[in-house]
Amino acid sequence: MVDKGGRRVMWHDYLRHAITTKLNCRVFAGFNANVDVVIKLNADMIAGIMKQEPQILDNPPAEPTEVWPVTTNTEFMALLKECIKVGKSHYGVMDSKLGDWFSQVFLQRSEAMGGQAGIIANQMAALGATSSVYSPVLSSKQAASFDSRVLYPEVNSGITWIPVRESVNDQWTKLNYIFEYAKGITFKFGDEEITSPRANRVILGTRNPKAAMGFDPEIASHLPELGQTIDVAFMAGYHHGRIEGRAETLDEYIKLSSDDLLRLKSKNPELKLHLEYVPMPDADDEKKLLKSLAPLFTSFGINENEIRRLLAGLGYGELAAEIAENERAFSLYKGALAVARELNVPRIHLHNLGYYVVVLMKPYGVDPEIVRQACLFASAVNAVKAMQGGAVPLEDVDQMVDYPLSDVGMKQLQEFVSEAQSLGLPAGEAVLATGIMELDDHWALVVPAHIVPNPVSTVGMGDTVSSSAYAAEISLAAAAQRGS
Structure with missing residues (x-):
């Protein structure tokens, strides 16, 4: 049996290895960018x-x-x-x-x-990925906020990728x-x-009818071509629930959005799609939209506060109440598993202060150890962001190599294992050592993360964690496949 000190050394070794990750993937982000x-x-x-x-x-x-x-x-x-x-x-x-x-x-x-698409596009470019973005309304002020390396899809006879700073289309x-x-x-x-x-x-x-959370009709017919040029798309903004003049009702918006997502994947069935949760004002509308759109995605990101609201809206009031009364890794795991099953999404990444909870539904195409390493990479990226703000350059990530993972995260992992064991689940020393628990139809991961006291900024941390982790997972999985 490995003692606590030995486990910390083991997790530190995981971290040191994770920090060497390179993002060798093509990333797309839509729709909501703002200042x-x-x-x-x-x-x-x-x-x-x-x-x-x-x-x-x-x-x-x-x-x-x-x-x-x-x-x-x-x-x-x-x-x-x-x-x-x-x-x-x-x-x-x-x-x-x-x-x-x-x-x-x-x-x-x-x-x-600001905005999920804007933050993710800039962060992915800073980490060295091929980064692109689509936002229907792009003012000169907004365009200037993007990293100069971020690309934008220009429609002519087909898709041409041009610098986003040259793509101004509104004021x-x-x-x-x-x-x-x-x-x-x-x-x-x-x-x-x-x-x-x-x-x-x-x-x-603020809101404006121009800021439609969807693809403009001009680009919609070219989505199959666009999908062929990317490996993963991070999508957010669906919580708006309508597009003035094109999809006035929720049903129309769901149909439009579903059709566009299917087009995007039509010529690239291996394309990964991540949905970052943002609450809708009406819980019934949210349930209807997510039950329709979420199954089209391969990954779903949410935090510890948001999942309570989502669970309540999906009819899991007891799970929501348990998290509210005693928020811990195990209660969040139960909530994330319920969301994965209810929304039929194979990957749920729940980010919390000091640790992450990930649920992977079987069959999942990536080794859970790669998923854990990707989460540790994301934790390092996010910790640097907390220290200095803005999009984190790849060369800055290694400054976290000797920054310890949080006591909160290590304690939550230990308590998760104890609670799982008390319920007869297959948890023990191996789970403490790896953060991975395997069950019949899924894996559960509890990954300790960094905590930076008094962060320079908290804006975009969830987006940074979700995008860095999933892009790293895709890159590491591709590298492992090439190596085999």
Whole structure:
């Protein structure tokens, strides 16, 4: 039997090897790219607003996190207060007019690439993959936010890949306002003091009918050709649920999106498709959309907070409640397995602070040890992002070679094994040593990850983990196949 110190050495060896990964794959990202307006909250900012506008706390909504869209500063402050209190992330939609008030009261801000497609495209380019992106609306401001190496599909008689910075097609820019807060800051909302239990953020995005979350009709007929030129597509934005003028109802949007995904894979059946979860405002609509679209994907990414909402919407209220009451690797594993079976997706990657839980449904075409190594590579990438922000260059990843995996992750792995054993599942020393538990119809992985205290930024961490892990998995699997 290997003691705890020996296991740490073993996992450190896994990490050292994982960090040498090279992304030798062709990556595509769609649809949502935007410019993030990042506001790093501090106590003085909130105190200043309270002094100038004390009435802002009057008559708050009963359920601030359910307001959609956020239209007033009172709704916003109630939402911010609620999210800071519990330390959880939140994504919502706002009336663009609220941005004028933000400009008046939050003077310290910065701008960066935002949106799953934008963040993933830049990160993949920085790591050396052949990276491309598609977003129907591309202003000069948006285009300038992309890495110069990112490509864009131009349609002539066929598909021609050109630099995204040369692909401007509109003047409107989608803005997402990101309100970040660090752990341990005490904010005073009127007479109530709240100390943030962990670092996190609140995201409010603007919307415009131009920003359709789908392929333009001009490119749709060329999707089979496009699919032949890529190895993996990371897709997000389906939570919008409609395209004005083309798919006004959810049923029409599902049909349009399904047809496009099938076209994309039609001449490349081995094409991998990853769906990164973003919540929809209506749980019934979300269930209908995901039950229809998710089976077309080979991978699905989600975090520990989002899975509770998804499970409840899919009818697994008890699992959602268990995670809420006692969030741990084993409860998240049960939730991820339920999602995999319900949505018929072969790979679920759940990213959490300090560890990842992955479910692979059999038959899965990649060795689970490769999946684990890819997750460790993603953890290293994400840790560097937490330290320095932005897209992480490949040459910076090796600075994590001696940065230990988190105590949280190692403890969660040990407790996962203990709980699994108590239920008669095949868990033991081998699972502690590898992070992999094999069952009849699936594998379960618990992979310790890094924790960086007081990260420079939390925006895009889930997207970074999901894309880095899956692209690394595809690259490592291809290398192993060539070697055999």
